[in-house]
Structure formats: C-alpha cells, structure tokens
Amino acid sequence: MKEKLWSWLFLTYITLYSVCGKGMKGETMNELKALTLNDVVQTLKYYNLKHCEFPFNVTDKGYSSGVVDFNKKQIYIDNELGGNDQTKTILHELAHAYYETKGIILSEKETDKVTKLTIDRYFKPKT
Numbered sequence: 001m002k003e004k005l006w007s008w009l010f011l012t013y014i015t016l017y018s019v020c021g022k023g024m025k026g027e028t029m030n031e032l033k034a035l036t037l038n039d040v041v042q043t044l045k046y047y048n049l050k051h052c053e054f055p056f057n058v059t060d061k062g063y064s065s066g067v068v069d070f071n072k073k074q075i076y077i078d079n080e081l082g083g084n085d086q087t088k089t090i091l092h093e094l095a096h097a098y099y100e101t102k103g104i105i106l107s108e109k110e111t112d113k114v115t116k117l118t119i120d121r122y123f124k125p126k127t
C-alpha cells in the first residue's frame with residue numbers, strides 16, 4: 001500500500017514537472033521576441049530607472065550590474081557602466097521589468113535571450 005502511494009506521488013510529480021516545468025519553459029523560450037520601442041515605453045510607465053552605485057544591496061544574489069525591484073517598480077543600473085555593457089544591462093533589466101508587467105517572471109536564460117534578440121535587431125550594424 002505504502003509503495004503504491006509513493007509510486008503514485010512520483011508519477012504525479014513527473015507528470016506535473018513535464019507539463020508545467022519543462023513544457024511551459026520551452027514554450028516561453030520560443031515565444032520570446034525583441035523588445036520594441038512601444039514595449040520600452042509601456043514598461044517605463046510603471047518602472048523608474050535609476051543609475052546608482054553598485055554593488056547595490058537589493059537582493060542577496062550577489063553582485064550584478066543591474067537589478068529590478070518588482071515590488072518598488074524600480075530598475076537600478078550600475079553607474080560605472082558604459083558603452084555596450086551599459087546598453088546590455090539596461091536592456092536586460094528592461095526585459096525583466098517588461099515581462100513582469102505582463103505577469104511573467106522570466107528566468108535569467110530567457111531574459112538573456114530577449115536581450116540578445118533586441119541587440120541583434122536594433123544595435124547591430126545591418127550588412
């Protein structure tokens with residue numbers, strides 16, 4: 001009886017994981033697009049963007065060059081960044097914030113994909 005219960009729990013876990021965990025993640029990855037000017041403006045209607053000294057103690061996740069505080073609707077960017085690093089960091093944090101306004105919390109991998117798509121679309125010289 002006990003064994004049956006465990007195998008049932010295990011199967012339920014595996015099913016839920018494949019449906020909700022991997023399944024949804026996979027779908028989100030394929031649906032991700034470059035941010036548009038409209039996406040950026042819509043995001044900045046809700047979020048403030050502040051350049052400040054880092055490391056900024058908002059999360060305990062360690063050092064990063066940008067942070068989004070979803071509760072305070074605040075984006076913090078390391079004020080020592082410049083050039084491409086600054087562009088990348090701003091786009092990365094905007095991607096987090098934009099999707100949060102849609103009720104979606106992206107993983108780091110997904111956020112990096114949106115950042116790359118946006119840079120490829122608007123910041124790479126067209127050849």
Ligand SMILES: [Zn+2]
Nearest residue numbers: 092096108111
């Ligand atoms: Zn991030």
